[in-house]
Amino acid sequence: MKKMDCVFCKIANGEISAEILYQDEEAIAFRDANPRATTHILIIPKKHIPSLAEISEDEIHIAERLIKVAHNIAKEGGIAERGYRLVVNTGKEWGQEIQHLHLHLLSNEELK
Ligand code: AMP
Numbered sequence: 001m002k003k004m005d006c007v008f009c010k011i012a013n014g015e016i017s018a019e020i021l022y023q024d025e026e027a028i029a030f031r032d033a034n035p036r037a038t039t040h041i042l043i044i045p046k047k048h049i050p051s052l053a054e055i056s057e058d059e060i061h062i063a064e065r066l067i068k069v070a071h072n073i074a075k076e077g078g079i080a081e082r083g084y085r086l087v088v089n090t091g092k093e094w095g096q097e098i099q100h101l102h103l104h105l106l107s108n109e110e111l112k
Contacts, residue, residue, distance in 0.1 A: 003048040008100035012046045021111075026062055027069045032104070039079060039107040043070045049101040052090045063101075070105045077111030 003009055010016040011030060018030035021041060032040040045062045049055050055063060067086070074080040087104040089096040 006048055006098075006100050008042075008044050008098055008102065009048050012044065022069060022073060024069075026065050029069055029073055029105075037085075037106040037108055038110050039077070039084075039105065041070075041073060041105040043073075043103040043105060045101055050099045051096060051101055052088050055101065066101075066103050070103050073105060073111070074107070079107045079109045079111060082107075082109060 007016060011018045011020075012028050018033075020028060020030045022029040023046075026047070027043060027045055029041055029043045032042050043066045045059075045066060047059070047062065049059055049062065052063065070084075070086055071080065074084045085104075085106040087106065088102070089104075
């Protein structure tokens, strides 16, 4: 998939709307359009990285950043204490539909 056709790049640059919960210079977090849990948030890099399998050494800090953002959202939303699930589908065979790296943050509690 080309960057210009990427739906998550379009969310990151404001071409497509999403319920954005957080953003900084490297990352953006928004609610999944088809939630599979009470809380279902996607955390993505603003930079187009197709998947975790294609991240370079120079970009690995971005993966760390995404995990930190996910944890901060859970903590500030009051759901970290009971725990949550982070999922990174990697490759079509393992359920990655959107070819732009993303973490799924899932919880059965609603963010406060
Ligand atoms: P994956 O299967 O891991 O690639 O997950 C892609 C996720 O993106 C799915 O959970 C979709 O519901 C979600 N999704 C697709 N398009 C949008 C969109 N425009 N806004 C928010 N979430 C989306």
